Amino acid sequence: MYKTCQCGNVLHDSIIPNSYVFHVYADPEEWTIRKMCYLDSHYYEKLLSHRVAWHCEDCHRIYLWTNAGCRIFYFAGMKSIIPVQEYQIFVAMNDYQAGITGKIIREQGVETESYKAYRIYTDSEKNRFWVRCPKTGRYFEFRKQ
Numbered sequence: 001m002y003k004t005c006q007c008g009n010v011l012h013d014s015i016i017p018n019s020y021v022f023h024v025y026a027d028p029e030e031w032t033i034r035k036m037c038y039l040d041s042h043y044y045e046k047l048l049s050h051r052v053a054w055h056c057e058d059c060h061r062i063y064l065w066t067n068a069g070c071r072i073f074y075f076a077g078m079k080s081i082i083p084v085q086e087y088q089i090f091v092a093m094n095d096y097q098a099g100i101t102g103k104i105i106r107e108q109g110v111e112t113e114s115y116k117a118y119r120i121y122t123d124s125e126k127n128r129f130w131v132r133c134p135k136t137g138r139y140f141e142f143r144k145q
Ligand SMILES: [Zn+2]
Pocket: 005, 006, 007, 008, 009, 056, 057, 058, 059, 060, 061
């Protein structure tokens, strides 16, 4: 599938592995099952919903595809804290992170927290989300366009 980002960059998922297509799982419900998939492929059948996010590496827009269609988010700045009290957590991985995560989980078990994936926090309306920067601990804020 091809999509031209609003900045003009052409995004596509025809090359695997790639760094810009992210598979997104609700934590803990879907993420627990996804982790089990690394140990037993039969768990794939239990993954109920599927979300895929494409990251434009030129302008940092995020295109999130769900069963409800595609929503576009733009990078809105950095935060030192998440500015909402209640949020839902998701885990997102590109192909490279998924490969490393699978190796870690097979070696250390599904309880390990030392996997290579992004944690994403969304507000209740899902109009904003925050991705924690692993280097600085600050949060990249994205807002619905
Ligand atoms: Zn773009």
